[in-house]
Each structure stands twice: as C-alpha cells, then as structure tokens.
Amino acid sequence: MHRTLLTSALALAAVTGAAQAEQVFNRIASFPVASNMAEGEDRARETSAEIIDVTADGMTLVYTDSPLGVLGRINITDPAAPAPLGNIALDGEPTAVAVLGSTAFTGINTSESYTAPSGRLAAIDVTSGEELASCDLGGQPDSVAKAPDGSFIAVAIENERDEDLNDGVLPQMPAGFVVKIALTDGALDCDSLQKIEMTGLAEVGGDDPEPEFVDINALGEIVVTMQENNHIAVIGADGTVASHFSAGAVDLEGIDATDERGALLFTESQQGRKREPDAVKWIDDQHFATANEGDYEGGSRGWTIFSKDGTVVYESGTSFEHALVQIGHYPDKRSDAKGVEPESVTFGEFGGKPMIFVGSERGSIVGVYDATDPANPVLTQLLPSGVGPEGYVTIPERNLLVSANESDLIEDGGARAHVMLFEYAEGEAAYPQLTSEGMEELTGWGAISGMVAEGESTVWAVSDSFYGYQPRIFKIDVGSKPARIVEAIDITRAGHPAQKLDLEGITLDGQGGFWLASEGRTDRVIPHALYHVNAEGEIEEEVGLPAELMAVEKRFGFEGITLVNGTLWMAVQREWADDPKNTVKLVAYTPESGEWGAVRYTKEEPATGWVGLSEIVAHGDHVYLVERDNQHDDRAVTKKITRVSLDQMQPAPLGGELPLVTKEDVRDLLPDLKAGGGYVLDKVEGLAIFSDGTAWVSTDNDGVDDHSGETMFFTVGQLGTGY
Structure with missing residues (x-):
C-alpha cells in the first residue's frame, strides 16, 4: 500500500515537474534561399526571402522572392533539416x-x-x-x-x-x-x-x-x-x-539620434515622432499590434497594441530598442533615421500562451512577447535572425516559428538571404550569449574583437574601429549565463576619448593595465601601433611600427596581442609585400629594450576569398592562434584554433631571413559556429584562455552594418590537440 502511494506520488511529481519545465524558442535550422535555384542557374544572383506562409499540413513553406521573380518552397517535414523544393517562376x-x-x-x-x-x-x-x-x-x-x-x-x-x-x-x-x-x-x-x-x-x-x-x-x-x-x-x-484613426505619435527619450559618429550615446530625444506603422496583426477580435517602422516623416522605433476603436492599449516606447542595444544589435548607422526599425509583427499561441513576435529589420532580431495581458505584454526572448527579417509565420501545432530574411549580401561577399526556423521546446534560451543587461547605464556594444582572460571568470575585450570615436575596453563576467558586460572603460588620450584607433587585440600588462594592438589603416590615417593604457583606460605610451615593417606594410596590421616573458607578440592578419604566398608574420616587440623581431607562420590556402589570422594568446608552452577565412554560411572552410610551441618563437631581426614555425591544429570551430542553428559567421576574432586551459571564443558583428548583428560568445572547454 505504501509502495503504491509512493509510486503514485513520484509519478505525480514527475508529471508536475514536466508541466512546470520552462519552454523557450531556440533556432534549429537555417535555409539559404539560393539553394532553391535549379541546377545551372547563376547562384551568384541576388535572392531574397520576404513574405512567408505555410501549407495547411504545416510541412511546406512558401515565400516570395522578388529579385528572382519566384515563389520559393521549402520542405520542413524535418524542421531541423529543411530541404529545397525549388522555385515557381x-x-x-x-x-x-x-x-x-x-x-x-x-x-x-x-x-x-x-x-x-x-x-x-x-x-x-x-x-x-x-x-x-x-x-x-x-x-x-x-x-x-x-x-x-x-x-x-x-x-x-x-x-x-x-x-x-x-x-x-x-x-x-x-x-x-x-x-x-x-x-x-x-x-x-x-x-x-x-x-x-x-x-x-x-x-x-x-x-x-x-x-x-x-x-x-x-x-x-x-x-x-x-x-x-x-x-x-x-x-x-x-x-x-467601420472606423479609422491616426496612428499617432510617441515621445522618445534616451535614444541615439545622431548618425555615423562612431559612438553609441543614448542621451538624445525625439518629440512627437509619428509611428507610421508597417505590419499589422490581429491578436484577437478586438485588438491588433503594429510594427512602427516609419518611412515618410516618422518611425517610433517600437510597436503598439491598439483596440479597433483606435485606443492605444500598449506602447513599447524605446523598451524594445533598448533591449536590442543591450545584446549588441543596435545599428548605429541608422541612428538618425529609424533606429532598429521594427517592420514585422505576427501572432501565435504556444503552450497556451498568446505570443506576439516583433521583428527588427535593421537589428535582425525577433522579440518574443507574452501577451496574456494585452495591456502589459512581457518581453521573454530575443531571437537572432538573418539579415533584414521581413516576414514570419507561426506553426503552433508543430511548435515552430519561421522568419524570412530578405537581405542578400552576395555582392559584398556577405551572408546570403536565409529562412530560419525556431522550435518551442523545454530547455534554456541559447541566445543572447553576451549582454550588458544589468549595468546602471544603458550600454551599447558591438564589433567585439581581441580578448584576454584574467582570474577565474573575467574576460577583457575591445571593440574595433567601427566605434572609432568611442574606443572601449569591456569587462565581461563569463561566470553568468549569458555572459555579462559589467564594466565599460573608455580609452582616453589626455583625458579625452582617444580617436584614430583600430583595436584588434588586448593583453594584460601584469601591472593592472593593458597593452592594445591597433591594426590601423594608412589609407584612413589610422596608424598601426601598440598602446599601453592604465586601468582607467588612459593611454600612457604609444609605440609605432619600426621603419623595417612600415617599408613593407600593406593595409593589414596586427590582429591580436599577447605577452610572453616580457615580450609582446602580435599576429599579422594577411601577407605583407615581403611575405611568401600564404605566410604571415608573428611580430615580437620587447618594451624594455625596444627591440623588434618576427617569425613566419604558414596559413591555409583559401578555397574562396582569403585566409588570415585574427588572434594570438599565450598559454602554457604555446601560443594559440585563430585562423579563419572571410567566408559566411556554407562557403566557409577555415575557422580554427591552432598553436605554435614557445620554443619555436625565437624572433629573428627584421629585414633578414625569418624562421618558419610549425603549427598544430587544435580545434575546428565550424561545428561550434553551426551549433546555434544559424549560418556560419565569418569573423571569429576573439580568443581568451584561462589558466586551466578553458577557452572562450567570440565573433565580430561588424557593428550591425550589413550584418545580422549576431555575436557568438561561447566556451569550447579545455583546449586539446587535433580535430
């Protein structure tokens, strides 16, 4: 009798626990629209996935592709492995x-x-x-x-x-x-x-x-x-x-309204900003939601729920945009226009919850709101989409959300247009992987580049030249999930924001400060240089490249910096004029003596585009490097961590014959970059290794300029050797 009661109690507890388990959306697959083109068609042509719907059985997606003048079809019988069904002309x-x-x-x-x-x-x-x-x-x-x-x-x-x-x-x-x-x-x-x-x-x-x-x-x-x-x-x-009314206007506070200044400053306002709604979706027979993109004289950067008599039931104001700022998806180049530009909105009921999905065209994010109370919807998730999400379809009976992303950046060598699938299931939200949520002030970030580890759970990172008028060092706590930016240190020169920096590397100086590597662009009058800064971010020393390097320098400077026994080592991304094909320099500089030297490193032959180095980190008896190509999605071939033993790092004087080091492959990063269900991002730029060998990797989101804004920030565990 007691055994029966205990069994029943355990069964009930199991059922109750299952019922209470949190359900979230996570991306499970991405479908490149170009793969629907027939054999023999020019796959370099622009494609697009704009408005999307699904057949009644929930198994076939249908989307409009205006550049090709077709309807595209995707088989989602297995939603984790969408398959092409071809185009209808x-x-x-x-x-x-x-x-x-x-x-x-x-x-x-x-x-x-x-x-x-x-x-x-x-x-x-x-x-x-x-x-x-x-x-x-x-x-x-x-x-x-x-x-x-x-x-x-x-x-x-x-x-x-x-x-x-x-x-x-x-x-x-x-x-x-x-x-x-x-x-x-x-x-x-x-x-x-x-x-x-x-x-x-x-x-x-x-x-x-x-x-x-x-x-x-x-x-x-x-x-x-x-x-x-x-x-x-x-x-x-x-x-x-039956009724009609003005969409009205919104007063916006705490926004960045100034374009292309290379800084994220959310201190401005716009009064009486017209909503100018784009997409609209009924959420019940009395209420509908609008995405207020703007186009003519307005754009209020948010979304609204109206009653059908015109009463505003809910207004997001700047809250949606601010949420995107915190996860690095703010498109600074759209600041004077419409910010994150909410363009799309749809509705679906999942797990008994009415949900509204708001898409940011420029931030490439889908906001998930619990609309149980239409007057107080709650933002529960932010999902990473492809570039320029345009249309959505919900398939509640299969627990699926689908986004169609219209931008195809093939002409610029960027990501292709994709359709992305998200599944509602038990588990933890996989995105974002890095956020500034929790800081006292709204802190924007993006274009994370070089990194270095300190202590048990701190990673320091820099952002690159995209934010050239607001260079910063970010302190990141990787002990929380997601990892959190807890401090932003402005880099200054004589007390003022330092300019003309192209930061790609950071390392600890052992005295509480940092050494920074600036890649530089001579055609933009941005010097190739090393900078020694104190704990407050003030530049105390600037070291330019010696004449021997400047004489052979092309455009490509230092990508990463690390300190080994008093000597700084920097990785050069691509070949300089005196480098044999597919080799680059690892450059050494000893601050105490002022001596320079270098060795050569052989990188992979590119399948398409180019291959270069993006980071260098000393750990144990080796220096570890990030070697990558510049390709996205299924065109990507080389994204990996390699290492070179320290006993090979014996720099020869500049201007003479340089020794060639032998590398060892440590980890193929392609599986890691595919693990989030998205397409492979091109710029693996940051690597930080803790004393126990645990490594963290980050990608550069290009400041959300012709980019989805997605930043992957993840650990690969303790580094081993071989693939």
Missing part, C-alpha cells in the same frame, strides 16, 4: 503570399511605372506550381491576407510613391485602395472583387492613401495600415470602413 514581382490548404494566393506587381501601376492576384498550386486562376487588381499590390475561415482574400493596393520624385512628397497619384475577393470552394471568384476606397481618411496625404499591410480577424474585419499617411482603418465584414 512568375511573370512579375511577387509582393506577398497567403496560403490556404495547398494553394498560394500571391500578389504580383506588374507595374510599368509609378504612374501606371498594375498587378494581379494569382492562385498557384504549391505542389505542382500550376497557376489555377488570376484576378486583375487594378493597381500595384503590397500585402495579401486570408480570412481565417477561408472565405475571402484581402489585398492592400499601395500604388507606392516615387521617393526620387519631388523628394518623395505626397500626393503622388494614383491613390491606393484595398481589394476584397471572395473564395468559392477555395477558388478565386474574380467577379466578386470589391474595391474599397481609402481616400479622405488620413490627415497626412489624405487624397493619396498608400495601404501597406492588411490582416483579417475571425469576424471578417480587415485592418489596414497606411504607413506614409500614419493612419489605420478597420473595414467591416460588409466591406465598408
């Missing part, structure tokens, strides 16, 4: 898609010009690619939405303005409108097309409305945003405007 530019069953209703822009807009709504069989029907829309479509009961399709006909004409000032005719088309047994009924006028509603450009985004609730009501007009309308089930 269209005779125009797809702007949006909504899938009912296995039919994709696609808005297609066929406009000849801004003044002669045209387009159609096509019904396409997702499996076969066959076009089943098409309706002329009488204008240029933007957003497409499906009624929850499958009874009709709504289309926002934007008839967008020419931003180069008259400085883009409204009005620019013809005016936009909304279209409603009935579905009969799932088929388009073009004869039912209803044109719903939006003119005369907005205070801004009222005679030239530009409907941007539409969504439909269970009552058959259509909510439509008019972004440039800063206006919102709700269209009743009968197809007439």
Whole structure:
C-alpha cells in the first residue's frame, strides 16, 4: 500500500515537474534561399526571402522572392533539416503570399511605372506550381491576407510613391485602395472583387492613401495600415470602413539620434515622432499590434497594441530598442533615421500562451512577447535572425516559428538571404550569449574583437574601429549565463576619448593595465601601433611600427596581442609585400629594450576569398592562434584554433631571413559556429584562455552594418590537440 502511494506520488511529481519545465524558442535550422535555384542557374544572383506562409499540413513553406521573380518552397517535414523544393517562376514581382490548404494566393506587381501601376492576384498550386486562376487588381499590390475561415482574400493596393520624385512628397497619384475577393470552394471568384476606397481618411496625404499591410480577424474585419499617411482603418465584414484613426505619435527619450559618429550615446530625444506603422496583426477580435517602422516623416522605433476603436492599449516606447542595444544589435548607422526599425509583427499561441513576435529589420532580431495581458505584454526572448527579417509565420501545432530574411549580401561577399526556423521546446534560451543587461547605464556594444582572460571568470575585450570615436575596453563576467558586460572603460588620450584607433587585440600588462594592438589603416590615417593604457583606460605610451615593417606594410596590421616573458607578440592578419604566398608574420616587440623581431607562420590556402589570422594568446608552452577565412554560411572552410610551441618563437631581426614555425591544429570551430542553428559567421576574432586551459571564443558583428548583428560568445572547454 505504501509502495503504491509512493509510486503514485513520484509519478505525480514527475508529471508536475514536466508541466512546470520552462519552454523557450531556440533556432534549429537555417535555409539559404539560393539553394532553391535549379541546377545551372547563376547562384551568384541576388535572392531574397520576404513574405512567408505555410501549407495547411504545416510541412511546406512558401515565400516570395522578388529579385528572382519566384515563389520559393521549402520542405520542413524535418524542421531541423529543411530541404529545397525549388522555385515557381512568375511573370512579375511577387509582393506577398497567403496560403490556404495547398494553394498560394500571391500578389504580383506588374507595374510599368509609378504612374501606371498594375498587378494581379494569382492562385498557384504549391505542389505542382500550376497557376489555377488570376484576378486583375487594378493597381500595384503590397500585402495579401486570408480570412481565417477561408472565405475571402484581402489585398492592400499601395500604388507606392516615387521617393526620387519631388523628394518623395505626397500626393503622388494614383491613390491606393484595398481589394476584397471572395473564395468559392477555395477558388478565386474574380467577379466578386470589391474595391474599397481609402481616400479622405488620413490627415497626412489624405487624397493619396498608400495601404501597406492588411490582416483579417475571425469576424471578417480587415485592418489596414497606411504607413506614409500614419493612419489605420478597420473595414467591416460588409466591406465598408467601420472606423479609422491616426496612428499617432510617441515621445522618445534616451535614444541615439545622431548618425555615423562612431559612438553609441543614448542621451538624445525625439518629440512627437509619428509611428507610421508597417505590419499589422490581429491578436484577437478586438485588438491588433503594429510594427512602427516609419518611412515618410516618422518611425517610433517600437510597436503598439491598439483596440479597433483606435485606443492605444500598449506602447513599447524605446523598451524594445533598448533591449536590442543591450545584446549588441543596435545599428548605429541608422541612428538618425529609424533606429532598429521594427517592420514585422505576427501572432501565435504556444503552450497556451498568446505570443506576439516583433521583428527588427535593421537589428535582425525577433522579440518574443507574452501577451496574456494585452495591456502589459512581457518581453521573454530575443531571437537572432538573418539579415533584414521581413516576414514570419507561426506553426503552433508543430511548435515552430519561421522568419524570412530578405537581405542578400552576395555582392559584398556577405551572408546570403536565409529562412530560419525556431522550435518551442523545454530547455534554456541559447541566445543572447553576451549582454550588458544589468549595468546602471544603458550600454551599447558591438564589433567585439581581441580578448584576454584574467582570474577565474573575467574576460577583457575591445571593440574595433567601427566605434572609432568611442574606443572601449569591456569587462565581461563569463561566470553568468549569458555572459555579462559589467564594466565599460573608455580609452582616453589626455583625458579625452582617444580617436584614430583600430583595436584588434588586448593583453594584460601584469601591472593592472593593458597593452592594445591597433591594426590601423594608412589609407584612413589610422596608424598601426601598440598602446599601453592604465586601468582607467588612459593611454600612457604609444609605440609605432619600426621603419623595417612600415617599408613593407600593406593595409593589414596586427590582429591580436599577447605577452610572453616580457615580450609582446602580435599576429599579422594577411601577407605583407615581403611575405611568401600564404605566410604571415608573428611580430615580437620587447618594451624594455625596444627591440623588434618576427617569425613566419604558414596559413591555409583559401578555397574562396582569403585566409588570415585574427588572434594570438599565450598559454602554457604555446601560443594559440585563430585562423579563419572571410567566408559566411556554407562557403566557409577555415575557422580554427591552432598553436605554435614557445620554443619555436625565437624572433629573428627584421629585414633578414625569418624562421618558419610549425603549427598544430587544435580545434575546428565550424561545428561550434553551426551549433546555434544559424549560418556560419565569418569573423571569429576573439580568443581568451584561462589558466586551466578553458577557452572562450567570440565573433565580430561588424557593428550591425550589413550584418545580422549576431555575436557568438561561447566556451569550447579545455583546449586539446587535433580535430
């Protein structure tokens, strides 16, 4: 009897424990859009994943790709291993898609010009690619939405303005409108097309409305945003405007409103900033959420929940942007415009919780909010997306969230456009891996470069030249999860922020201060140099490169610095003029004597692009180096840690024959870089090794400039040898 009761109690405890286990979203896979191109197609062409939806069975994703003029399809039967299903060619530019069953209703822009807009709504069989029907829309479509009961399709006909004409000032005719088309047994009924006028509603450009985004609730009501007009309308089930109102404005405090100064200073304000909402999504039959990207005269950097009568139920203000600042995703080059630019919003119920997902176009982050109380939604997670998230789809029955990321940086050698999949499951949030949350002042950061370990749990790091007018040393506590920036030390010269620094390396000087390595750019008048700074960040000594090095120097300076028995060693990233092919220098400088020397190091032959060194760290009887190529995603080949024994580090005088050291491979970092479900990031730049051999690695996020902003900051445990 007692055994039975005990067994039952243990079973109940197990069930209760399972029920109470925390569920979170984590990224499980990334799909490069270019892999949907057919054999023989030019994969160097620009691709994009913009608006995305899923078939009724939850197994096939469908997305618009406007550069290629196609609908793309992805098999997600196994969501952790998405597979290409190929593209469906269209005779125009797809702007949006909504899938009912296995039919994709696609808005297609066929406009000849801004003044002669045209387009159609096509019904396409997702499996076969066959076009089943098409309706002329009488204008240029933007957003497409499906009624929850499958009874009709709504289309926002934007008839967008020419931003180069008259400085883009409204009005620019013809005016936009909304279209409603009935579905009969799932088929388009073009004869039912209803044109719903939006003119005369907005205070801004009222005679030239530009409907941007539409969504439909269970009552058959259509909510439509008019972004440039800063206006919102709700269209009743009968197809007439039931209510409309200004989207309003927000007073913003504690923002960075100055562009390209190379510093993150959140001390400015903007009063009366118009919301100008882009995406809109019903969260129930009475409320909807908007992402307030801005486009014409505004952009409030946040998102809002409205009642359908126009009452503001919740306003995020700067809280969403500030959350991105703390995890290193703030795009400084957009400071004077729209900051993190929330562009996308969607809704889904997971584990019984109503959730709102807000996408930052420029910060490349998806914010997850628990909207149990619409008046007080709670930010629970920040998920790393690809570059420029544009569209989302939730698949609650499979515990999946999917983001479509539109930016393809192939022309600049950057990351390709990707679709990313996130799963809601028990576990711990894998991202962010580094944050400044908890500091007394809002502290932005990014472009983490060189690192060095101290004590049991402190890593010191520097950011590179992207923040050239705010060079800093960051103190990071790796004993917490995620790792936390707990102090930011400004580097100063004569008490003022030091400028013209390109910091790529940091090491302890053994006296409470630091030695820093500045890579330099002679074409930008940034010197190649070493800097000795005290604990407060004040530069006490500056050491320029000797004439023997400057005579052969190209653009590539020091990437990393470490101290060995009184001698500083610096890794040079790439070949200089006197280096044999695929070799670089490891340069030595002894501060006490002022002597310089070097050895040579052989790096890998690049498969594509180039291979170079990004870090050097002394530990035990070796110096450890980060060797990497400059490739992203599936093009990446070389990302690894190597080492060279100290007994080989015998520098020869500059100008003569330099000894060639032999390296030993220690760890292939490609599996680590793929472990987060994203594409491989190119810039592994930081390495710190504690006294017990535990190593930490970081990536440089380029200051969120043509980059997703994602920073990987992780431990690889105690370093061994071999792969």
